[in-house]
Amino acid sequence: MCIRDSSQTVNDITTALEDPSFEASTSAFVEEKFINAVSTNVPLLNILRDSPTHISVSTNVTDPILFVMTDTFYKGWKAYVDEKETTIYPVNINQRGIWLPEGAKKVEVIYQPESFALGK
Numbered sequence: 188m189c190i191r192d193s194s195q196t197v198n199d200i201t202t203a204l205e206d207p208s209f210e211a212s213t214s215a216f217v218e219e220k221f222i223n224a225v226s227t228n229v230p231l232l233n234i235l236r237d238s239p240t241h242i243s244v245s246t247n248v249t250d251p252i253l254f255v256m257t258d259t260f261y262k263g264w265k266a267y268v269d270e271k272e273t274t275i276y277p278v279n280i281n282q283r284g285i286w287l288p289e290g291a292k293k294v295e296v297i298y299q300p301e302s303f304a305l306g307k
Contacts, residue, residue: 200280215255215278230287240298248291256283256296263300269293 203209230252236243242256253276260277266285267273269292278284285294 242296267295
């Protein structure tokens with residue numbers, strides 16, 4: 188995975204994403220400072236649960252990797268790697284990225300907006 192420079196404008200990133208030479212399977216634009224040395228090995232994922240508010244997959248990450256989910260980044264989502272909460276990074280303007288350390292086995296992404304908890 189190649190982490191691209193996040194200091195570019197939205198127009199620059201949009202142009203790069205539309206460029207036929209851009210490899211979405213091995214590159215990502217991350218909006219925060221990020222570790223640049225990550226693996227290009229793509230781990231196999233076993234989908235355990237896939238609903239509109241809860242996604243769960245199992246895997247065996249042999250090298251650190253940025254796991255990019257192609258659905259929309261939106262506040263209210265929480266991510267857990269091996270049951271420990273982790274950061275969700277805005278990636279490629281509107282997608283979600285989760286840093287998976289070597290050895291990660293289970294990834295869960297759950298929609299848990301604070302507004303719902305407060306209203307409840």
